[in-house]
Amino acid sequence: AQTVTQSQPEMSVQEAETVTLSCTYDTSESDYYLFWYKQPPSRQMILVIRQEAYKQQNATENRFSVNFQKAAKSFSLKISDSQLGDAAMYFCAYRGGSQGNLIFGKGTKLSVKP
Amino acid sequence: EAGVVQSPRYKIIEKKQPVAFWCNPISGHNTLYWYRQNLGQGPELLIRYENEEAVDDSQLPKDRFSAERLKGVDSTLKIQPAELGDSAVYLCASSLDIGEQYFGPGTRLTVT
Numbered sequence: 001a002q003t004v005t006q007s008q009p010e011m012s013v014q015e016a017e018t019v020t021l022s023c024t025y026d027t028s029e030s031d032y033y034l035f036w037y038k039q040p041p042s043r044q045m046i047l048v049i050r051q052e053a054y055k056q057q058n059a060t061e062n063r064f065s066v067n068f069q070k071a072a073k074s075f076s077l078k079i080s081d082s083q084l085g086d087a088a089m090y091f092c093a094y095r096g097g098s099q100g101n102l103i104f105g106k107g108t109k110l111s112v113k114p
Numbered sequence: 115e116a117g118v119v120q121s122p123r124y125k126i127i128e129k130k131q132p133v134a135f136w137c138n139p140i141s142g143h144n145t146l147y148w149y150r151q152n153l154g155q156g157p158e159l160l161i162r163y164e165n166e167e168a169v170d171d172s173q174l175p176k177d178r179f180s181a182e183r184l185k186g187v188d189s190t191l192k193i194q195p196a197e198l199g200d201s202a203v204y205l206c207a208s209s210l211d212i213g214e215q216y217f218g219p220g221t222r223l224t225v226t
Binding site: 004042043044045046047050091093095098099100101102104105106107 | 145147149154155156157158159162164169170203205207209211212214215217218219220222
């Protein structure tokens with residue numbers, strides 16, 4: 001069975017600084033996708049960034065980028081120039097290539113200090 | 115474009131009472147998911163529909179939970195009777211086939 005582990009329950013960053021959130025996963029599949037979701041207090045899950053396992057290049061979306069280490073099964077999220085609006089729960093998620101279901105980690109609560 | 119709509123946003127009930135949640139997916143999305151998110155945890159899949167068919171309900175506690183997606187659009191998730199441990203946020207998501215999932219705002223259920 002696939003598992004997703006986020007080892008940092010809470011993280012804090014100063015506004016305008018950079019923070020990295022960690023995620024590891026376990027799978028025997030070769031075709032899969034990895035995601036980072038943001039969940040603010042409003043509870044709505046918002047997709048931040050996605051990575052296809054077959055792509056060697058790390059995904060980037062504006063201030064958000066990932067460090068995808070396939071052999072190590074590691075998928076960290078880097079947030080640059082942190083903003084107050086980035087404060088939220090961040091969830092790492094896995095989806096098998098032929099499956100629709102997302103498997104989530106337990107999340108990391110990110111606080112941004114002004 | 116309207117997003118995934120869920121109602122109610124909040125529900126408080128006493129244990130042993132029934133409760134139902136409603137979800138309207140994004141127009142054109144044939145796949146619909148119900149997830150349960152316990153406090154301090156990530157969401158976990160309860161059931162996945164492709165059109166009207168429940169293709170994965172292996173995590174749905176069938177003794178008290180039921181779901182339906184008539185006509186392959188709206189869906190209802192029901193709990194009867196509710197237990198204290200059912201207190202959680204119930205999230206609905208939709209996608210086109212197994213593409214990107216879009217989530218609704220969820221229903222926070224409190225069972226007292």
